Amino acid sequence: MTTFRSPSFELPPEDRASSPYTGYTRAHWEAAADGLLHAAWRWATPGGALLDLPGPPSHSGVRSDGLEGYARTFLAAAFRVAGAGGKDPQEWLDRYARGLAAGTRTPGRDDAESWPVILDHHVQGQPMVESASVALGLRLTRPWLWDRLESGVQDRVEQWLRGALRHLPAGNNWYLFPYTVAGFLESVGRGDTETTRARQRALELLERWYRGDGWYADGDGRAFDHYNGWALHLYPTLDAHLAGDGSASAHHGARLSEHLESFSLMFGGDGAPLHFGRSLTYRFAASAAVGLGAVSGHTPLAPGVSRRLVNGSLRYFLERGASGGDGLLSLGWHGPHPATLQSYSGPASPYWASKAFVALLAPATHPLWTSVEEAAPSEGADRVLSVPAPGFLVQSTRADGVVRLHNHGSDHVRPEEGESAVGTDPHYARLAYSTVTGPTSAANPADNHLSVTVGGVRSTRRRIRPLGAGHGEGWGWAGSWHVPVFLAGPSTVPGLRVESVTVARGRYELRVHRVLGAPDGARAELTGWAAEPGGPVRSQLYGLHGWAAPEEVRAPQGTAFTRWAVLPRLAADVAGDVVLVALASLTAEPDAGPLEQVVDTAHVQAGPDGDTVGVEVGWAEDGTRTRIVFGRRAVTMDHS
Numbered sequence: 001m002t003t004f005r006s007p008s009f010e011l012p013p014e015d016r017a018s019s020p021y022t023g024y025t026r027a028h029w030e031a032a033a034d035g036l037l038h039a040a041w042r043w044a045t046p047g048g049a050l051l052d053l054p055g056p057p058s059h060s061g062v063r064s065d066g067l068e069g070y071a072r073t074f075l076a077a078a079f080r081v082a083g084a085g086g087k088d089p090q091e092w093l094d095r096y097a098r099g100l101a102a103g104t105r106t107p108g109r110d111d112a113e114s115w116p117v118i119l120d121h122h123v124q125g126q127p128m129v130e131s132a133s134v135a136l137g138l139r140l141t142r143p144w145l146w147d148r149l150e151s152g153v154q155d156r157v158e159q160w161l162r163g164a165l166r167h168l169p170a171g172n173n174w175y176l177f178p179y180t181v182a183g184f185l186e187s188v189g190r191g192d193t194e195t196t197r198a199r200q201r202a203l204e205l206l207e208r209w210y211r212g213d214g215w216y217a218d219g220d221g222r223a224f225d226h227y228n229g230w231a232l233h234l235y236p237t238l239d240a241h242l243a244g245d246g247s248a249s250a251h252h253g254a255r256l257s258e259h260l261e262s263f264s265l266m267f268g269g270d271g272a273p274l275h276f277g278r279s280l281t282y283r284f285a286a287s288a289a290v291g292l293g294a295v296s297g298h299t300p301l302a303p304g305v306s307r308r309l310v311n312g313s314l315r316y317f318l319e320r321g322a323s324g325g326d327g328l329l330s331l332g333w334h335g336p337h338p339a340t341l342q343s344y345s346g347p348a349s350p351y352w353a354s355k356a357f358v359a360l361l362a363p364a365t366h367p368l369w370t371s372v373e374e375a376a377p378s379e380g381a382d383r384v385l386s387v388p389a390p391g392f393l394v395q396s397t398r399a400d401g402v403v404r405l406h407n408h409g410s411d412h413v414r415p416e417e418g419e420s421a422v423g424t425d426p427h428y429a430r431l432a433y434s435t436v437t438g439p440t441s442a443a444n445p446a447d448n449h450l451s452v453t454v455g456g457v458r459s460t461r462r463r464i465r466p467l468g469a470g471h472g473e474g475w476g477w478a479g480s481w482h483v484p485v486f487l488a489g490p491s492t493v494p495g496l497r498v499e500s501v502t503v504a505r506g507r508y509e510l511r512v513h514r515v516l517g518a519p520d521g522a523r524a525e526l527t528g529w530a531a532e533p534g535g536p537v538r539s540q541l542y543g544l545h546g547w548a549a550p551e552e553v554r555a556p557q558g559t560a561f562t563r564w565a566v567l568p569r570l571a572a573d574v575a576g577d578v579v580l581v582a583l584a585s586l587t588a589e590p591d592a593g594p595l596e597q598v599v600d601t602a603h604v605q606a607g608p609d610g611d612t613v614g615v616e617v618g619w620a621e622d623g624t625r626t627r628i629v630f631g632r633r634a635v636t637m638d639h640s
Contacts, residue, residue: 009035039327118163225277253298269401271312
C-alpha cells in the first residue's frame, strides 16, 4: 500500500482552481527548489566548493561526489534564480560564487575544497558530467554571478572547464557535456577553435544517434530511455533557446516536439513516469523534456497538459518520500532502493532531478502557469501507441491510470559487445515496464520475461532486434527477436532464438513467442508482472496455447514499489520450433475479471513452406480476430 507523506520542507497552500489535478502552482516549484537546496547546503564544506552529502560513495570517490553535490544543486538554484529574473531572496548565488572561487583555486589538490580535475571518462570521468551543470548554471545566471566574479576567478573557472574539452567522453550522451561547456564559454566571449570543435563533434554524433519518431539512441547501440528527455533533447534545445539561435531551435525543437508526442503518454494518472532504464534515481527529471517544450515553444501539448505532467511528476515523488526526513533526495525511487542504482550513483546523484526545474524558466505570466491544468494523455480514453524507432508499444488505461511500456527495441548493449557478454540489466531486459511496477532483483525470478532453460540454466535477454511495430484504433503491436544468453556454461546454444510479439488492447496483452531451435530437454518459462500480494495492482497471466497450468512464484527482495512481490509464471517443455501464446494483464481496477473468457479461440498453424507459422486469436468481447504470421525473420499483423 502506498504511503503518502508531506515533504520535510513547507509548501504553499494548494490551488485547486488553477490546478484541479495536483493543486500545485509555480510557487510550489520555487518552494521545492528552496527546500531541497537548504537541505543539501547543510553538508557543504566551509568554502562551499563541495557538498559532501551523507551516504556510501560512488565508484568515483568522495571528492568527485562532493563536486557532484555542488554542481547538481547549482543547476536547481540557477533555474530558480534565472526564472525569477535574478531575484534571489535566499542568496543562493552568493554561496555558489564562493564555491567557484574555492573549488578552482588548486584543482586536483587533496585539501578541503579543491575540485578534482577533469580527465578521460575511464580514468576520472565523473567531473566531466558535473562540468556541464556548472557551465549551464553559469550561463543561466550570467548577469548575477559570472559577470560579478573577479577576472582571476573567471580565468580559473575557464581553465577547469576546458578539461572537458580536452578529454575523452564516454561514447553516449556524455559528448553533450563538453558541448554545453563550450556553449557557455562562447556565450561569454571565450570561444575558440577548441570550443567550436567540441560542439561540432557532439552535433555530428547526435545526428548519427537520431533514429526517428523523436527518439535518440544513447550512443551507437540501441539504448532508448529517459536520457532522451533529460540529456539528448535538453542540452541542445536549451542551448539554442538561450542563444536565440532560430535555426538550431527549429531543428532541435522539431525533434523535441515529436518526442513529446509519444513520451507524454509515458506518465501515469498518478503522475509517475515509467520505471524503465537506468539512472531512475533522477526521478522527476523525467519531466524536464515536458517543461522545456513549454518554455521553448516546441511542444505538441496544450499548456494545461504540460502543467499537469510536470506538476504531477514533482508531486508524485515528494509525497512518496523521495526527500526523507532530512530533506535530502535519497538514492532510490520512492525512498531508498539499492536495486534502482548503478555503480556511478553517489549520495548527490539524485540531484540531476534539478533538470525538472527548467520549467521555472517560464515566468509566472507564461501559459504554462496561467493555464488551468488539463488531463494528462494517460487520463483520456484507453490508448495504444506504437513507436517504431525505439521499438516501443505504449499502453494506457483510463480506469486505473496505469501506463505500460512493451519493450521490443531498447537493450543497453554496446555495439562491440557480443552475445556472450556477461551480465544482464533488469532495467532493459524485461518484456514490459509500467508506472506502478518495477523489475525484480537479479537474485529473484525475473518478471515479464521469456526464458529458455537448458542444462538447468535459465536464459536472459540481452541484444534486442526489432521486428516491427504498428497500431490502429484501440490496439497496437510490437515484435522483436533475441538470442537467449546463458550466464553459466556456454553463453549461447547454436540455432536457438526467440521471436516475441505483443499485441495490446484495453488492459490486455497478447504475448506470442516463437522458440526456434530448442534442444531436447529444454524448457520455456514466461512470467508476468511483479506485484504486491493483495496490493492495489493485480497481475494476471493465462496460457492460451502450448503452456501448462500457471503457478505463482515469489520475489522476496521485492521491487522499487513493494518490499515483497509475487508474479505468475507459465512453463512448457520445448524442443525444436514451438509457438506459445498467452494473455497477460496488469490492472488497478478493483472489479477486473479473470482472463479465461477474454479470448474464445487461439489457433496455431504452420505454413505449407515450413518457414512460416500463423497464429489467430479471437476476442470474445467483439469478435475481433488478431492474426500474426511469423516468416523468415519477419512478422506480419492483421487485427480486424
